[in-house]
Amino acid sequence: MTPQPELKQQAADSGSYLLAGTVLTDGMSLDNAVVAVTEGRIAYVGPRAGLDVSLTDLEELDLPPGSMILPGLIDIHCHGAAGGDFPTGDSQAARTAVDFLHRSGTTTLLASLVTASRDDLLRALGALRPLADEGLIAGIHSEGPFLSHARCGAQDPRFLRDPDVELLGDILDAAGGHLRSMTYAPELPGSDAVVQILAKRGVTPSLGHTDADARTTAASLTEAAELLAASGQGTVSRPTVTHLFNGMPPLHHRSPGPVAACLRLAGAGTAAVELIADGVHLDPETVRMVFELVGAGNVVLVTDSMAATGLPDGHYELGPQSVSVSGAVARLSDGTLAGGTATLLDVVRRTIDAGVEPAAAVKAATAVPAAIIGRQQDIGSLRAGMRADVVVVDRNFGRVLVLREGRTLGRPAVGL
CATH class of the missing domain: 2.30.40.10 (Urease, subunit C, domain 1)
Known part of the structure; x- marks a missing residue:
């Protein structure tokens, strides 16, 4: 209604x-x-x-x-909607996407980029800066490019690279102070330097698209939390995990991998884990399990939405990748999931359908992400x-x- x-x-x-x-x-x-x-x-x-x-x-x-x-709902991982794809660098299309998302109930969002060439990344950042200056978006999330080839998901493997401090500096400069989060793989050489720079600049390190073992994962998240606490920025509360379970090896009892470490540290309040609880990326029982294991205060509901959100099935773009949407499920040509098509209100509703208490589901889409981006005093x-x-x-x-x-x-x- x-x-x-x-x-x-x-x-x-x-x-x-x-x-x-x-x-x-x-x-x-x-x-x-x-x-x-x-x-x-x-x-x-x-x-x-x-x-x-x-x-x-x-x-x-x-x-x-x-x-x-x-x-108002807060989405810290969102690539677009209503035909607008944030990574393309099309300012007008981005505004269309933001307007749609605001009207759908997501009153605050980070515009997420994907792994792309240096020039495309910098162009997209330049196109999004005015939206951040105007307060239409709360900032920018860069998903990559320092990610694992083994767990690239829908990220274009042509543009993945080991951590590069010079490129990171260019990204930070092009964002004009609006970079709020960056996804990185902790096992890559040089990732420690990336985490240090991000924390010093008040940017949330978000571990993801990783093939790391549990020990490497835990060490990186713990270091990120300590660096954020010591940075003196006083805004970013703790590191996050980019869409837990997706873009990482599954939990195995003899090879626990990143999932085990992320759950343990989220339960301790050291990190917060993103969940794409759209009924596609995660089984409802998985969603309920995570809420009961770590508590709603350590979960961030996200959409990972792309340009097809709010539109019919068809062919769309996600940065440099072509995506087909059928039955509201977005995939690359090889069948890999390529972002979501649900709004954050849809995700909250499906989280409740999974058995999570409504107040807990709402908290994970409002108060928790507000604190992650340092806006808990206002939204x-x-x-x-x-x-x-x-x-x-x-x-x-x-x-x-x-x-x-x-x-x-x-x-x-x-x-x-």
Whole structure:
């Protein structure tokens, strides 16, 4: 269900209003609560009886019975949507993708790149910088190019390379201070230097697309966490793991590999693990297992979405790679999975269907990624003083209404 046009217009005109329903925030559920929004900020969250008298005359939006009110969703691994592919360097297509994602409920996102030639990487970074400057995206995630050939997945193997400090410097410069995360393989020679530079610059090292053993994985994540803590940046909370299970060898009882180390360190709070819980990349039982093993506070739900998100089956691009989408599943010509086609709200819904408590699933798509990118004081939760990024859903977690900075957003331009 979507809000009626007149309701959306009234809210946009007034700029100050009340939302009533069940609030899901910070891993908690608050029944019969209200959220007051004024001037793009949240003024109050809690029982109606506690509402300050100055807020009691706010316009109350007529939401469907059983509505739930969530913080705006945050996707830190997303390559595009609605025909727009962030790695191509097409600024207008990127804006189309961002607009679609905002309207779908992902009010904050990192625009993810893929492994490509040096020139293509720098061009894509240059195209995304203005979007970051304008606040349309929260920054940029570079998935590669310092990744394992053995576990390249949909990354183009022609452009994979060992860690190169000079190239990393060029990437950081081209990003203009907006690089927020970089995926790297810890077994490659020179990876330690990459982690050190990223941590010093306040960029999240994200271990992934790796064939490393458990010991190498654990050592790299532990070092990354220690370097981030000592960096003095005070923004990035800890390293992450790029789409756990995907792009790495499977867990084996005599060769545990990176999965075992990532789960152990996530359980200890040293790292946070990404999960593409879209029903394609991971079995629902795997998703539920990870939440129960490490806790929602150490899980980040992501989409790994690509240009086909929101569009019909067909042929699309993911950076330099051609991708075919059939039955909403994206693959390279050899059958390799090539990103996702679900929105983050879809992923949250499927995580709940897997048996995860709704408040826990929402936390993994809001408060946890907000802390990962150092924005937990402004977004990711519904608390007084926070930016008014809000998603209202019905009983089935269908999108009803999206607010970004207190402004109502209409339906995505293309169907979900």
